[in-house]
Amino acid sequence: MPVILTNRITSKKSFLRSCNNRMMIRSAAGLAAGFCLRSGNGKGFYMIKSKYRWVMPSAEEHLVAKLSEELRIDRLCAGVLAGRGWTSLEETASFLKPDADRLTDPFEMKGMAAAVDRIRHALREGEKIRVYGDYDADGVTSTALMVRLLTSLGANYDTYIPHRSREGYGLNLAAIDLAAEAGVRLLVTVDNGISAVEQIAYASRLGIDVVVTDHHEPPETLPEAIALVNPKQKDCPYPFKGLCGAGVVFKLAHAMLGRSVLEYADLAAIGTIADLMPLTGENRIIARLGLEQLRSRPIAGIRALTKASGIKPEDLTSGRIAFSLAPRLNAGGRLEHADSALRLLTAATDEEADVYAAELDRLNGERQALVEQTFEEADGLWRSMRETDGFVARHAIVLAKEGWNAGIAGLVASRFVEKYYLPAVILATDAGTGLCKGSARSIDGFDLYAALTECAEWMEHFGGHQAAAGLTMKRVHVAELAARLDRIAQDRISQDDWQPKRRIDLSVSLSDVTLNAVDQLARLEPFGSGNPTPRIAIGNLRIRDSRTMGKESKHLRLTVEQSGTSIEVVAFGMGAHCDRLPPGMRIDLLGELTVNEWNGNRKAQVMFQDYRSEDLLFKDRRHEKDPLAALDLLVSEGASDLVVVCASQTGYREAMHRFGTTGVPIGLYSDMEDDPLTNAETAAAAERDPATASASEQERSHLVLIGLPDDEQGLRSLKAWLLPERGLELVTVLPDRTSETFKDEKQLLFPDRKHFAEVYSMCLKRGEWLDNPDGFQQETALQTGWPLATVRMMHEVFAELGFIAASGASRKVVNNPTRKPLEESARYRKAREIHEAKRLPVLSTDELHRWLQSCHNAKPQNA
Template identity: 30%
Template sequence: MEWIKRTAEKLDPELIEKYQLSPIEAKLFSLREINTDEQLDYWFNATEDDLADPFLMHDMEKAVERINQAIDNEEKIMIYGDYDADGITATTIMMETLSILGANVDFFIPDRFKDGYGPSLAKYQEIVANGTNLIITVDNGVTGVKEVAYAQEHGVDVILTDHHTFQSEVPKPYALVHCNYPGQAYPFDDYCGAGVAYTICRALMGDSMTELLDLAMIGTLGDMVKVSGEGHIIVKRGLQILNQTERPGLRALIANAGLQLGELNETDVGFNIAPRLNATGRLSNASLAVELLMSDSEEEAKLVADKIEDLNNQRKDLTNDTFAKCMTQVRSKMESKNTQVIYDPSFHEGVLGLVANKVVETTHKPTIVLTDGDNGELKGSGRSAEGFNLFDALNPLKDKLLTKFGGHDFACGLSLKKNRLSEFIQAFEASHHSDEKLPPKKFDFELEEKNFTLGLWKELQVVGPFGTDNPVPVFSLTDPAISQFNKIGKDKTHVRMNVGKQSKLALVGFNLPYLHEDLLPYIGRLYIQLGINTFRNQTNLQGIIQDIAYQAPKLLRPERVIDLRKENYLIGFADKYLFFDKKNIVVAKTKWGIKDEQIALADEYQNTNEIVALVDAPHNQTELDQVLTNQYQQLYLRFMLDQLPVKAIPNKTQFADVLKYVYAHPGLVPEEYQAASDYLHLEPETIMFILRVFFELGFIKLEKQLLVPVNNPVKHPLTNSKYLLATNAQLKFTKVLRNMPSRQLLEYVNNKLG
């Protein structure tokens, strides 16, 4: 991963003096382009009274008039919400406000398993049939073209309130209140659903409605919308309200999470409160969470909060179990793929997105996780690795392979017919863009040892709350003096260490199973975020490792050739990374963020006296010997990747099964034969390998791009195939190269280098 340092003009000394900023506070504000008197005054002093006039938002006046009319006429109002933390808090905001105004109001939260995501025509029909006069959507609706039309045509007005991206066709409700409606006058464009609902309630009440800010804040952080501009007011003031909340439901939820009122910050909300609300929609019905937030009884709130805590614990267990099963599948599949699709009928639908995210964090590959749905369909969630737009990749498949699809750059939900799974796997892999690379990440500045104090944490809070559009500060630690390194966690996949010569800063690193003491000398720079750790009533500053940059420890490793085959991580300090197969270069760019100028093909490399890493496996000994004729300062042996067409040569029975299938189903394109992988109990890659062998031996042929069997072909043994023999030789050579004892490999390479 490439990191670049943020740069900005220094803050005006007069502003530093006026707002009494420390050097670190001033630097962080300047790096976030909060650098004028007006901006700083807004940051420190703006409150909910400074929010824009709610009537600037599109159709707000129509919406308020229609709601007031419904209240005056005692019409039946239905709030149509959503099952995530944003939809839950948005629903609660609308319910509380309309109840205060004396409305005849009820709410509906879709059931993930029965109703699916977003508007449901069947549910709209039911709501209309039940005598509802007005439907108000919160955190959903922009995709409900048919649903809104049905309600309007049957005399039920719809006030659509949402924040999601408009599709090509926009519904036509009675009123459409949207924070990002094209051309509207409202100055802030990135509210969440709860933020839009809060704005409507400000308009309805003619008041700033301070008591609703805790809910709007939870929705904002849960949905990861901007915490700059008006989002800053919502989150900052919402946290203040939350820390002194009298809501029995929130107090019970906070207690069950092991948090302390008065000390809650945005991290607590994002990682403890919002996930608990989300758990209700993942495993049960999110109406439970609305009941909790609306509860005015401590006893009732405790009972509901305990149910939610049980659901959250189930969610954690299900996520961990499903993730473990996914990784078992991942390890059993070919490593050469750039994408992965994981299916298991036992997976629980409610945790698929969480699991897909964990798989991507571990494998750095775009991932789709699927389970059985209804009517012979599979349904699932996808998450993407950085540098790959998942929505753009899958959107062209929407009408070809997918029965349902929606999402954004890095996440999606989808459904498809089960019998088209193999075809989808191939199409998803084909969608991967080989020319994409990871964008560089940004860090703020080098953290000096003198700042390893709790005082630094207090300074950071001045520049917070942090979130989307106000990123958590990232600091670098160059040539860190590391001590007391330990593996921690149940599976010893996390690490703890201290850095510093005089002052010490404790660091923790999550999901770093490859890191061990022998690699510590290679660490050239650490990138960290900061937090606090309280243990036995002692509170200390703590760093959380975000990334590690490596360097060659020349004094500690003077050897000319170093064997790093057993390290499951690419040490990122070489001058050049050599590849025997150019297809593997995309991994270097997307997974490890290696720059173009550091990459070269082995057969084209002509430089001398550089630190070089051999990243992938050569196809044969000749390729290896050729690259060893160069002069290197140091050579690191990795052999991590390959482009083997199969993991093992198929047996005769598998060859025969494929040939029988071709004779029984002539005239298909090769990809259609691959789609029979489930029937043949073979990987699609294995089928393609067998077809290539048969083509070379003259058992099958191409006619108008379709494969057909050859009538009465000349019989040849499979070993007559040069492709099969070459692949077999490559498999054997790669296996030997990766498993050869280190002493034997180093002796061979050193002798060749001369």
């Protein structure tokens, strides 16, 4: 376990240990914590490290040129397509212009013909049909589409959506009993049912036939329903497997009515986008057609929902559906019941729809507050558990507690994935039944559904896919689930997968970012899962202006420039980064291209999401009258980031007296002499859990110098710590009021090559001489103005390089010596280092910043 300093550091060994442990953990945990010691383009180490691992695909230049020329698209747009694997001109053209004629015959889907026959039989016989839906946005839109279909067919039907908290996901026996009591002869499930083996067998015994329409992963044992319509069945020949629940109903409607039901694409698009289905293949066609309908011919429910969301139907995009409409459609099912969302989507009038939209908007606000409250409580529980178990390695999070709301478990699990980047399961416990119901979310590279399948013995019910799942289980098995999931995650998640990654479509120059290029990228819409908004990287940008914006300065706006071109870049929620991005700094940006429209003017803009920089942040505070008061403020702002190094014993004692119990490592330059990354005492720290080590244990990114070194040893130590593998981001220099700062100007000068040449020329003229302080060296000093010690050093360099021969006190110029650079002389290098140390404390701010940056740019150790 890393040493957390709670008392005074009294030796170099203790200072090194306190820093070493954190440095070793940074090396081991860099990927898990979202920091990469060496990343990106291979140019070197980044002082300010990117949050994400930037993944850049390669696109062949001839393919980019071909797509650009043949399809008449901007090269930037062509580069995105090529990087995403589009090679065929015909297929790419079809992608750019999705057409309803390309929708697949629904009868190619296994079970579709049987489902159509059974529903038509129910229509002919007047049997009562019950549509059994689900409470999320996909389930609600699926149910609403079935309502449209059955209404148009004149069916005798009703709907049933289970209560998320009381009943959980999918078919349940009590609901089947209710259906039997109501005289239901046919149950049609939407967005569920593929795993309901026991429940469908029970329904059959009660005389109820079941038609399943679903899109979730089928289990090994399938239910014996009248028809199973799910393109993911192993032997289903349907070519596109990515339909959501509403998409499967869209295909069922096509089969029932004998035509492409394009008027059903609106709700099918919402379900597809809300359920994070890949926006490729048929989903792209459905989403594109649906968005057109939502914008131009919205139903009453959509008009009301967009109004409640503060947007106009004509401005709807896949992003606005995902982040504005879908959360409100989900809110009813999460906190109360999904019936309100269903009634909204089936409302006949604007007045009726407005009532339900207002209710869902209110519930969404409550949901947001409840998610925040539950996450804080769950996070506290997780941290407490980590302390109790001694911070042993953990690779998955499983938490259960009475009083939590199962309806928001998935949102809370997503927050855990965002913060810790671990697979997370959040469960709400019912004290009366002893059951836990909740949701799970995963990270890239870990198949959550496959992992839960291996834990099926402890679950009453579960379903989902690679990235997300819902489950119900007994409280007594939670610990077993946690242990098993942890082992599975440890075995299957690779080292690289521990850092969240962002796929970059293109690396571009700022001159490539034009309004025309951004407009052409819109041809790739709708964006979403499987067809994300294109991300670009722009390297070597210089920040011209940096400022915050918005309420409470939460957002950030930069003006950046490159080769005479400038542009505004904006980042939401990153206002706190303003101090880390000062004017003059050079950065690489990762972001998305957008259009900024204001007062009728349109211009290209970058919405950036991540950045990195090889520049070292530097704050020169040598003007501070009270350095300890300044340090006090730095400690209060972030003690876990700091390492403090003092130039004098007096400064060290004062700092220790005031801050020795804060946990901040404090030492002298002499304490920094050894290499903290190779110290054997760090071995224990490397065994710590890389995935869940706290931030304070991972990072000491802020080096505070109280005074600058003025000798060789201190200079070498500081240079070593400035090397990029140390992971420093910021160096702050405070004054050491106890040290002598005055320097003789002559002592601060160092001869350059022409001065060495001048002195050597004098040696050539003299030919030979005796080495004594009052002789030729003194003459040279008086004639050149250099101190005698400097002249003596020059002579020693000439002797070492073989330009002068020495025999006792006799000195003689060597005829025709081999030419050698001054840097080959150890005496010259040592003299330069001594001069550098003496001059360092009196450098100007700009000079000192350049010196610090040059130390960072030096070749990394062991590189």
